[in-house]
Amino acid sequence: MSLLQKMNNSLSGRAFIYTVGNFVLGASNFLASAIFVRMMSTSDYGLASVYITWVALVSQIIGLRIEGTIQNAKLTYGKESLKAYCSSILFLDLVVFLVVLVLSIIFIEPVAFLLNLDQGVWLLAVITAFFLTCSNLRKCYCSAIKNAPGDLLISCILAFAQIGLSVLLILFSVCDNSYFDRVWGYSVPTVAVGVGVCVFFFFKGKRFVAPKQWKFCLSFSIPMIFNGIAYLVINQSDRLMLNSMVGSDAAGIYSFVYNIALPISVITQSLGAAWQPEYYELKAQGDEDALKTHERRYTLNVLIITVILMCVSPEILKLLGTQDYYSGLVILPVVIAGYFFQFLYTWPLNCELYHRNTVGIALATLVAAAFNIALNIFLIPIWGMVGSAVATCAAFVLLFVMHHISARIMVDEYTMTLKWFAPYVIACVCATAALTFLVDVLAARWALSLVLCVLLVVRFKKNRSII
Structure with a gap:
């Protein structure tokens, strides 16, 4: 059995494969962004x-x-x-x-x-x-x-x-x-x-x-179409609205900032791809103790990684972009925070998916999407890119809250509470506010990132897994 096959046979191994592989992809996208903005x-x-x-x-x-x-x-x-x-x-x-x-x-x-x-x-x-x-x-x-x-x-x-x-x-x-x-x-x-x-x-x-399988598929997927569209509206409508209301230059700068923030999305999607089948199996086995252990470890580690990226991302933008894109520096922490709330919403989402509460999923996401459009319409004329970033981040906060409420109402087995999430949310909000003001203070940001990197390594050595 090859080393790759051995790694693929464990949760931590699959998480490592996904993370390393997607980092390679993320690096290629970073380089591509740097190339495309110059070409x-x-x-x-x-x-x-x-x-x-x-x-x-x-x-x-x-x-x-x-x-x-x-x-x-x-x-x-x-x-x-x-x-x-x-x-x-x-x-x-x-x-x-x-x-x-x-x-x-x-x-x-x-x-x-x-x-x-x-x-x-x-x-x-x-x-x-x-x-x-x-x-x-x-x-x-x-x-x-x-x-x-x-x-x-x-x-x-x-x-x-x-x-x-x-x-x-x-x-x-x-x-x-x-x-x-x-x-x-x-x-x-x-x-x-x-x-x-x-x-x-x-x-x-x-x-x-295969009519029987088509019926199974459509009964599950049709509500998810509305969820998928609504999710894309939250995640992408800001670019379309900036392009329409401000111009393609603003949309280009805004899109480049999102590419700079992409590593946190790459990491959470990589870990999520490894975690979801494991989650389904643990739910089927009724192993709630193992689930709770993973919930705490996984969420704290993602929070640490999120703040690290907030600390170092201004220099990444300056390295890969030209001065035409420097106006996007101020929105970087808010954009990255939005990705963290995208991650948080996967906790109630996975539970809803497991119990096939697809109607609740669609309704929760549609409400957040409508809120995002309305807030973008209101804030873009006032603050431009900053308004769009704030609106989208706020929409992801609402997305998380709506799915949490939906899961609490519709799924008896969903036991996570807002009190459980509160420390992670408060820490993310405080870090976002602080690092927005410290965007020009390189020494403070990089010192904090170094401390957090050491903490992350210590936690990994102790638990032998990020998840």
Whole structure:
């Protein structure tokens, strides 16, 4: 048995694989951001970010959130039937995609005008969105069967191909426009990998029309479509609204700041990918003591990592960006804090998903999304990027609170309380406020980060795991 296989057989090993692998991906995205901001104008960079946002949003609709049903399908049908299940729901999604594509072609002019997109770019976004869903399905399948290397392989192929092709197209001005070069550089690898995933599941699963499994999938996923759209509205609408209300320059700077804050998202998503199947198994076994141990350790470690990133991120922005992007320094701590509240909401979310409380999930996220839009509309004209960052962070706080309330009401087995979360929330808010004022005081920030790094290492040596 290879070292990688041995690591994949334990929770801490899978967490390490996901974290290291996603850090490599995060580093590549950092470097890509530094390259793109130098190769593209702030306007083209902002427009490309808006395109990628639209792809993610359309993917939530076309994709039917089928990937979100994999963990529950594994519990219902068993691991040995999972490929057949994936084949059947992917075929269902293919039919939906073809219908949406035909409708997009028929109504291309009004849709493109409404969204302020080139007609060809809109059609490419629709096509890319479906194949992005295919890749996400494969990633969730690998996560469900605890195959961390397989999950990361898809991510690495996509990331490096998207970055590499985009750089080549921009470098040689293939489209005579860096915005279109970036769009094609992102979409072509996404489609290619998605085609490969379709071939894999159709040949391995060999199941296409399966009404019983379709019904299971849709009963779970349809409410999750609204949840996915609402979540993207919280996570991405700030860029779209800045682009519309202030301009593509502001959207570009704001998007770059989010890329700088991305490591905390990479870490929490990596740990979450390793933790979710373990959580399902511990819940099925009724091992509440083990769950409580993981809850305390996991949350405190993520808080420490969050504050460390707040401390060092201003220098990362200055290193990777040009002076055109320095105006985004002031919003960095708030953006990073928003990612921490995204992590906190996964505690009630995982419990809701396990108990299939999908309607409650959708309603809670929709309320937070509506709040985010309203607050952005109010704050962007007053504070611009700062207003958008504050609005989005506040929306993630509300998202966490709404899901906590939903889980407390709808799921008897959810026992976590706001009192339990309070110390972590207070610490995050205090750190955000302090480090916003200390953004120009390098020595204090880096001294604090060093102390926290030592604390994190000590905790890891003691527990032998971040989670």
